[in-house]
Amino acid sequence: MRRALAACLFLLVLAGAATAHAEVVQYMSRHPIPKRVGHGFCDIDVPHFHDYPPSDPRLYRQVDGQYYFVGDPTPFDYDGPRYSFYGPHPIADASVQLGGPAYCYIRGPHFHWYAPPPQAQFEMRGGAYWYVGAYDPAYYNDQPRYVAINDVYAPMVYARPVIDVQFAPATFHGEIFVGGVWRAGPGGPIYGGPGWRGGPPPGVERREMVMREHREQEFHHEQEHRNWEQRQHEQRERGHGPVAHGGPERGGWHGGPPAERGGWHGGPPHGGPPHGGAPAGNAWHGNGGGGQHPAGHANGFHR
Amino acid sequence: MHRQRDQFGLAGCLLAALFVAAGCHKGATSVPAAGGPGAAPAAPAPAPAQHVDGTAHTDTVENAWRAAGLAPEGFAPLQPVPYGASYCEQGRVQTIDTLVCEFHDQDTLGKGQAALLEQWGREGGHTGVAFHAKLTVVGVVDRARHDPNGKVIHQVIDTFRKL
Numbered sequence: 001m002r003r004a005l006a007a008c009l010f011l012l013v014l015a016g017a018a019t020a021h022a023e024v025v026q027y028m029s030r031h032p033i034p035k036r037v038g039h040g041f042c043d044i045d046v047p048h049f050h051d052y053p054p055s056d057p058r059l060y061r062q063v064d065g066q067y068y069f070v071g072d073p074t075p076f077d078y079d080g081p082r083y084s085f086y087g088p089h090p091i092a093d094a095s096v097q098l099g100g101p102a103y104c105y106i107r108g109p110h111f112h113w114y115a116p117p118p119q120a121q122f123e124m125r126g127g128a129y130w131y132v133g134a135y136d137p138a139y140y141n142d143q144p145r146y147v148a149i150n151d152v153y154a155p156m157v158y159a160r161p162v163i164d165v166q167f168a169p170a171t172f173h174g175e176i177f178v179g180g181v182w183r184a185g186p187g188g189p190i191y192g193g194p195g196w197r198g199g200p201p202p203g204v205e206r207r208e209m210v211m212r213e214h215r216e217q218e219f220h221h222e223q224e225h226r227n228w229e230q231r232q233h234e235q236r237e238r239g240h241g242p243v244a245h246g247g248p249e250r251g252g253w254h255g256g257p258p259a260e261r262g263g264w265h266g267g268p269p270h271g272g273p274p275h276g277g278a279p280a281g282n283a284w285h286g287n288g289g290g291g292q293h294p295a296g297h298a299n300g301f302h303r
Numbered sequence: 304m305h306r307q308r309d310q311f312g313l314a315g316c317l318l319a320a321l322f323v324a325a326g327c328h329k330g331a332t333s334v335p336a337a338g339g340p341g342a343a344p345a346a347p348a349p350a351p352a353q354h355v356d357g358t359a360h361t362d363t364v365e366n367a368w369r370a371a372g373l374a375p376e377g378f379a380p381l382q383p384v385p386y387g388a389s390y391c392e393q394g395r396v397q398t399i400d401t402l403v404c405e406f407h408d409q410d411t412l413g414k415g416q417a418a419l420l421e422q423w424g425r426e427g428g429h430t431g432v433a434f435h436a437k438l439t440v441v442g443v444v445d446r447a448r449h450d451p452n453g454k455v456i457h458q459v460i461d462t463f464r465k466l
Contacts, residue, residue: 024424033452044453046460048432049424 024049028096030113031069032059032076040077045095058148063099070102071149072110075158082111084161087174088139089131092116101136105147108177109161123171126164132171352380352390355405358438359466361392364403368396371462373455375401386415388440397455402442409438416440434460 029045034055042050047066054060059071070091074082086109091102093114104112109128116122121133165176354360365375378394378401385391388404388411395401402419406412416433423431423444430445430453441463443456450456 038448038451040452042430042453043457044430044432044460045457046432046434048430048453048456049420049428050430051427 023051023053025051025053026066027054028063028066028068029093030073030078030080031067032071032073032078041073041079043080056152058146058152061098061102061146063097068096068098070104070146072106072153072160073113074111074160075153075156078113080113082113083115084128084163085110085112086126086128086130086163086165086168087172087176089116089122089129089174090120090133090136092120092122101138103135103139103142103146105143105149106153107150107175109163110153111161123169125169126167128161128163130169130172131174132169135173352382352384355389355407355438358405359436359463360405360439361390361403363466364439364441364463365392365394367462367466368459371458373397373458373462378403386418387411388415396443396459398449399455399459400444400446401459402440404440404442406438406440412438412440416442430456432456432460434463436464436466439463 026047026049027042027044028047031042032055033040033042034052036055037050037052054067054069059069060067061070062068073080085104085106087107088103088105091098091104093112094117095114104110116129121131122129123132124130168176361378365378368375373396375394375396378392381391381393384404386404387406389407391402391404393400393402404415406415412435416435419433419440419442420431423442426444426446428444428446429448430450431443433440433442435441441460443459445456
């Protein structure tokens with residue numbers, strides 16, 4: 001009898017499982033595909049469902065039961081158009097309605113698949129869109145919850161956009177990563193170097209620090225430019241033609257423009273996107289056209 | 304005697320399990336012809352298939368897919384017309400089950416689109432999309448993971464929305 005009862009229970013469980021509804025998870029747009037399911041990125045940019053949940057909820061917002069991916073799609077094999085951003089900003093994806101102010105909390109340079117609409121308060125400077133508007137109270141309220149997205153990206157090694165932070169707009173309120181440390185934009189405390197978790201060191205004026213860093217960078221730029229001109233001169237002496245303007249040994253290219261102030265600037269030697277710093281005082285403003293990084297062509301230089 | 308009782312008990316349980324399965328399944332199959340994307344909730348009375356003016360017709364949509372390099376195949380009208388639509392065709396694009404339906408108004412479109420997604424969700428497709436432009440709905444359901452990254456589905460929808 002006991003055996004019959006066990007068999008009965010087993011059959012009932014089996015019958016229940018067979019008739020249970022399949023998992024349906026709603027997604028609002030594109031998103032990474034969890035590794036346990038497959039590989040890469042789902043390209044569907046309209047509301048759809050899958051039979052699997054997101055790999056990491058920290059990369060998503062949930063609106064009316066639908067998941068919206070808010071991260072940088074680059075490390076997930078996304079191969080569509082990309083636009084460079086620097087620091088936190090309102091999510092300006094015109095193709096979705098998030099039901100209220102929602103922000104991207106990614107620190108430093110990152111990509112999104114959308115460009116901000118012309119009416120949004122962004123400035124294109126140094127190869128990226130910077131948010132220069134005021135933050136809604138929702139930004140500060142949601143920050144403790146959503147800033148964890150940076151923990152997701154911190155260990156990831158991938159080609160972030162190379163941004164010339166010396167052209168950061170004066171009205172940018174976020175943090176700036178300069179010379180190995182996080183610093184706030186104009187008017188805020190310094191944030192520590194890689195791995196920083198604590199509060200700002202007391203008594204340090206940020207703007208001053210950033211400006212000092214700028215002066216150091218300018219010195220570097222001049223030095224690199226002089227070296228470059230020297231090399232050009234030597235090659236001309238040897239009868240070689242002009243060469244592509246490559247980057248220094250470490251990091252993206254930060255040199256000044258060649259004599260003609262135009263043309264292609266070669267990429268960095270380590271596979272990162274090429275980086276051209278526009279001449280001081282000649283940063284490009286506005287939204288239209290700039291900032292796009294077509295898949296496979298990570299040319300971050302914009303004029 | 305004990306053995307006979309065991310056998311009766313087992314038979315009773317089997318019957319109970321069948322009832323459970325049938326009972327639970329009843330909700331899921333209250334829609335006829337489950338299994339195809341055209342399967343629909345039971346309609347009170349079959350309406351005659353009729354194209355709707357002022358929105359993309361199914362043949363226009365299929366031609367657009369062909370022009371975009373996709374391969375729609377096996378599209379045929381569904382009768383009775385499911386989901387409260389006025390006209391529906393069902394077929395495959397790049398082997399993925401696809402449905403194109405024309406609706407008479409936004410209200411029936413909204414209900415029909417929701418019913419379509421609900422049914423596919425119950426059936427357990429890997430990926431499902433129902434996207435509309437004007438009064439035409441394109442539904443795509445990938446049951447067998449033919450398109451794990453959604454590249455084909457994206458192209459199907461993108462071509463349709465550009466009409």
